[in-house]
Amino acid sequence: MRIGNVEREAAVRELGEHYAAGRLDAAEYEERTSAAYAARTAEDLAPLFVDLPRDQPTVAMAPQPTVAVPAQAGYDLEAPYGRDPVTGRPYSDRLKVIAALLQLFLPFGTGRFYTGHTGIAVAQLVLVLFGVGVVWSFIDGIVMLAGDPTDPDGRLLRP
Incomplete structure (x- = not known):
């Protein structure tokens, strides 16, 4: 070979x-x-x-490339988008304002699809047919703006 x-x-x-x-x-x-x-x-x-100790086979495989993380003081691998200064919980890659505005202006679960909560989003979408979904989505958008919504992994949406 x-x-x-x-x-x-x-x-x-x-x-x-x-x-x-x-x-x-x-x-x-x-x-x-x-x-x-x-x-x-x-x-x-x-x-x-032949006369040397070997830990590897005759033909060595090339080392796999790795991703280097910048050596910055204070860089947290578990929270690449930072942490909430009050609770210390990591932030999500999604934005709270975007999710809330999607819920308010497209009131059929769009904001919940954005945050990754597909179960809630589908329920709101189905209930739009009965008129309840629009009200639920609107109230959900206000709660998102006023509260501390999370993504499916439990990370806070960024402010």
């Missing part, structure tokens, strides 16, 4: 670790890295590690 640059680089990286640990001297390291860069198959890489 042919290998690519990713496998060659992984082998050279592993050889570098052995060199740093003192298992290889400079001449051996240079010789083996040259052979690793010249390798075409996984079988060509195997002899480079």
Whole structure:
């Protein structure tokens, strides 16, 4: 099986670790890295590690990329949109004013669809046929403006 640059680089990286640990001297390291860069198959890489301890298979897989979080003082991974200064609860990615205005001006559960409360939104939508849903949605919009509404995960909607 042919290998690519990713496998060659992984082998050279592993050889570098052995060199740093003192298992290889400079001449051996240079010789083996040259052979690793010249390798075409996984079988060509195997002899480079015969006399070295290995935790990995002959062909090392490329490391998976990770997302780096900026190293900022006070950055909270559990509350990327901040926390409520009074209660300390994390804020949602959705806005309270938008949800309330949707409930007031489109009174058939639109604001509840926006916040992610689909059960309540569907109930308001169905009850619009009987006239009750419009009143319920309107009152719900006022309560959203005056209260502390949450998203389905229990995070407060941002002010």
